[in-house]
Amino acid sequence: MSTGHAATIAAQAGIAKDTAFSAVIPPLYLSTTYKLGAFQQPEQYDYSRSNNPTRDLLATTLADLEGGSKAIVTSSGMAACLLALQLLTPDDTLVIPHDCYGGSYRLFTNLAAKKHAFKLLIINFQQAGWQAHVSAVQPKMIWLETPSNPLLQITDIRAVCTLAKTLDALVVVDNTFLSPILQQPLALGADLVVHSTTKYINGHSDVIGGVLICKAPELGDELKWWANCLGITGAPFDCYLTLRGLRTLPLRIALQQDNAARVVDFLLQQPLVAKVYYPGLPDHPGHSVAANQQTGFGAMCSFDLACDVSQLPVFFSALRIFTLAQSLGGIESLICHPGSMTQASMNAQAQTEAGIGPALLRLSLGIENIDDLLADLQQALAALALAVGDTRYAG
Ligand SMILES: Cc1ncc(COP(=O)(O)O)c(C=O)c1O
Secondary structure (H helix, E strand, C coil), rough: CCCCEEEEHHHHCCCCCCCCEEEEECCCCCCCCCCCCCCCEEECEEECCCHHHHCCCHHHHHHHCCCCEEEECCHHHHHHHHHHHHCCCCEEEEEEEECCCCCHHHHHHHHHHCCCCCCCEECCCCCHHHHHHHHCCCCCEEECCCCCCCCCCCCCCHHHHHHHHCCEEEEEECCCCCCHCCCCHHHHCCCEEEEEECHHHHHCCCCCCEEEECHHHHHHHHHHHHHHHHHHHHCCCHHHHHHHHHHHHHHHHHHHHHHHHHHHHHHHHCCCCEEEEEECCCCCCCCCHEEEHHCCCEEEEEEEEECHHHHHHHHHHCCCCCCEEECCCCCCCCEECCCCCCCCCCCHHHHHHCCCCCCEEEEEEECCCHHHHHHHHHHHHHHHHHHHHHHHCCC
């Protein structure tokens, strides 16, 4: 286990450790199978679904960054979510937040309804009295996603973990939106951390991957067994690329976060922007909890445009740098319409209850020059203003 600063852990993972040829950068092991030492004497590696040196290096590095004892690298973020759910039986109750990522919501609700894999309670952790609702069902597992997608609501991880301990419940935190650089849920009391490494951890929008990181080694062993059993471990080539991306995570996230803060300031001044959602804003309901449990406010923000949904195409097609696409956390700036994209698997009522309005847009800030990003938004807002007959952007 490596300790020290995150930047050093990420940059130094596996460096100059190659015993075969003294390669400085750790090699990529693509072999699916490994020679036995002798008859009935397997060595450290035997078959790549179970264990692989490239995947193991990524897993160890991610466990070190999150302060966990073991990490299991999976083929996607959803596979990491599915893996965590193997700890549940049909008699157990899982508590989830009403505003979690749409794909996770689809997995939880369908496994509960169609497979009876567990009982499900959907909670709004922002509403007073959530403790009583959670306690009443005696859950085996509580799932958190903070900041949430797409409204960046903040849940107090310490408060939930304190309650969970009294109930003997496990707490899983999906830390995808912040990465271990900005939030470390295990240190706040959580038992498991999930990431879609597709996002900030790889950071280059060219690998789908996930990881499940465990605080307790026994839980890690049990989940590693399940990952092999289900066949959902990550491909070595994907792990190689993800480790390469991970090395620059601290640098990327710092710049992306600076860009987000500047974009938020800009959006707040725009007549065509009805509301801005960013935990860094002092009037954001989760601001003080975020300031307490995070080391930065992140590089995602959302906003409501003051227009009809039918006018959104004008805004999208005017953008030159922001790309209209799903996903987040890459070096490139993206814009998305959660209602029809990331949260499309939630029905209209669930979207309304989660506060997802028809003209809500989400930005994932990349590493581009901030003046270019602001100019891009400015000219797209001007195009929208022209289309809706708003003269405030004229001139
Ligand atoms: C918060 C969050 N968790 C999990 C996932 C699922 O990850 P993947 O797409 O890598 O399966 C996503 C994907 O967008 C996500 O945003």
